[in-house]
Amino acid sequence: MRKKILAANWKMNLSAIEAQEWLTQFKSGVSDRHPVEFRLYAPHVFIQQLSADEEMHVGAQNVHPADFGAFTGEIAIPQVKSVGAQSVLIGHSERRTYFQESDSFLKEKVDACCAHLFPFIFCCGEDLQTREMGNHLSFIQKQLETAIFQLNPQEVFLMTIAYEPIWAIGTGLTATTNQINEVHAFIRSILTKEFGENGANVSILYGGSVNEGNAQGIFSCPDVDGGLIGGASLNVFDFLELASSF
Numbered sequence: 399m400r401k402k403i404l405a406a407n408w409k410m411n412l413s414a415i416e417a418q419e420w421l422t423q424f425k426s427g428v429s430d431r432h433p434v435e436f437r438l439y440a441p442h443v444f445i446q447q448l449s450a451d452e453e454m455h456v457g458a459q460n461v462h463p464a465d466f467g468a469f470t471g472e473i474a475i476p477q478v479k480s481v482g483a484q485s486v487l488i489g490h491s492e493r494r495t496y497f498q499e500s501d502s503f504l505k506e507k508v509d510a511c512c513a514h515l516f517p518f519i520f521c522c523g524e525d526l527q528t529r530e531m532g533n534h535l536s537f538i539q540k541q542l543e544t545a546i547f548q549l550n551p552q553e554v555f556l557m558t559i560a561y562e563p564i565w566a567i568g569t570g571l572t573a574t575t576n577q578i579n580e581v582h583a584f585i586r587s588i589l590t591k592e593f594g595e596n597g598a599n600v601s602i603l604y605g606g607s608v609n610e611g612n613a614q615g616i617f618s619c620p621d622v623d624g625g626l627i628g629g630a631s632l633n634v635f636d637f638l639e640l641a642s643s644f
């Protein structure tokens with residue numbers, strides 16, 4: 399069963415006080431009429447305080463594949479789990495670009511998530527040059543093949559995919575609904591071919607400058623099961639507004 403998910407990715411923003419205020423305002427603004435699962439991918443230092451609210455799904459923005467060790471500045475899955483994280487983002491384009499995370503390193507992270515039965519959102523998506531050359535589908539296929547094709551049918555349940563064209567992240571440019579439909583249908587066909595019914599039921603989110611003006615068009619695409627939201631998630635009212643677009 400494909401779940402509808404609306405996930406906030408705060409990136410490296412907000413203070414502890416602002417984070418708490420966001421959550422308080424979110425709790426008073428959210429209602430049962432929002433037919434989605436909300437998730438909050440917060441900076442690691444806020445995970446414990448935010449996950450004290452048991453109704454909120456709080457996740458980490460990144461983890462290291464090792465369980466422990468000499469990796470100064472990194473954080474392990476058992477550590478984020480121990481403070482209440484319920485899932486993690488793997489392969490966000492900012493990790494790939496600024497921290498040189500390769501598909502094979504991301505595979506290690508995926509394997510670590512599976513070893514810990516820790517749900518993850520695997521992010522994929524092409525850069526502008528790849529899109530302009532018309533190679534976006536094969537590019538995405540390779541990202542998926544390298545990092546997630548090793549999953550067994552049970553592990554597929556841990557996975558959500560986020561399609562995030564790099565050229566649309568934080569740029570104000572949004573993919574058209576035709577472009578989004580094409581890629582989401584393609585990803586679903588790959589997952590179905592590789593993992594059968596379990597693959598067909600994986601939720602596929604779109605991310606890339608989603609805002610209140612374009613959300614309704616994007617969320618009504620047949621293979622879009624929700625969104626991963628950066629900029630528009632920092633203001634809680636903007637974020638809640640997006641939930642009304644489903």
Ligand code: PEP
Pocket residue numbers: 407562566567568569605606607608626627628629630
């Ligand atoms: C993101 O960070 O995953 C993202 C989609 O950012 P934005 O919504 O700001 O483009």
